[in-house]
Amino acid sequence: MQTTGILEERKSSILLKNRKGSRAPITCDRASVAGAVSQRACVYCGARVVLNPITDAFHIVHGPIGCASYTWDIRGSLTSGSTLFRNSFSTDLREKDIVFGGAEKLKAAIDEIMEKYAPKLIFVYATCIVGVIGDDVEAVCRQAEKTYHNRVIPVKAPGFSGTKSQGYKLACNAILQLLAPHENQPKQNGINILGDFNLAGEIWIIQNYFREIGVPVISTMTGDANYETLIRAPSARLNLVQCAGSSLYLAQRMEEKMEIPFLKVSFFGIEDTTNSLLQAAKALGDKETTARAEAFTKEQSAKVRAAIAPYCEKLRGKRAAIYVGGGFKAISLIRQFREMGVETVVVGTQTGKPEDYETIQSLVNPGTVILDDTNPAELEAFIRKTHADLLVGGVKERPLAYKLGIAFCDHNHERKHALAGYEGVVNFAQEINLSVNSPVWQAVSSRTI
């Protein structure tokens, strides 16, 4: 495939599934190429993605006010309890603080919050400028914990210090720090769900399924989580990891420290939702639970297949481009599209790992373009070349799809409707059909692909 206009350093992160179907390596899980206009967010944003859904935590952003603009509004996790997490608190560092240090301002911010609200849990994010001036954020947090006897956990996440994946890891370490005093609890029958952030209430859908098959959910990380549910997490018998990109590290450490085995799952699409429920039931080793899961998934799958059949009829033969954050979602979307008769012709992720790209290559047809950490210019070129009818991505990809005159589906954190579980399959098929088969595309003259 011609790659004119693509930076030389980017070429090894772009792959064409070859005609023979053999696998090839792809450069991934690295720092972005300078000047390539990566769509990734910064380290701090990666940490905030994972921790922000904890509903009763205070999130203090120690840095300039601009960093604090990354807040609930652009993530959309729902809550069944506290709404504290919808606020953003910032030390609003100014020039004087940069010159003389911002630690006193941070201390004052914690004191003020403790006096007014006395929360059990505060996260303090150190952003870029704090990484430069070197405030001792850990010392301030340690002292606050001693003074107030609550948890004040530092997240040293200067945006420039790595990739968004580094931010995920820092957030996982912050959760491990929170769990540390509670590690040695006796085990009870139940699971934790990791890597689901309760967008549009998705974790409630998944919790309902487990209720149906008789499996208690002890803690959710971090969608609709709170301090009390989180500290019970070490008592679970099994961890399920949905977004492996953000939470696999947490699951691995919990296995080491708390002897909780884990399973990688996905609740996107009929095939993946069914397999995940069955695997979880089997892993708990109880025949009755497994039988209930088999009956439940069989009934739900049949119901949902019937519900989406009219949409699939209208979508058969369409071509999709996918660009999402993590590998697990890209993999589920390829399977979901296959079930709907839609061919994936371009697929990429921001933070996929080598094993994710192995699986992606095994699922797609020869000729499919596979991209890691791509940018709008590359996406545009490959969408044009492959004649995709639709782009699935996040808010940053939406304008590109519309400028190209093709349909778009938001599968990122800004959306307001559930796409997970069996309910999500129907929502997804409806949305794709409405968008792809909208008469508007016939009137868009810029569609020259």
Ligand code: SF4
């Ligand atoms: S890159 Fe730095 S300054 Fe920008 S939002 Fe991230 S932490 Fe803040």
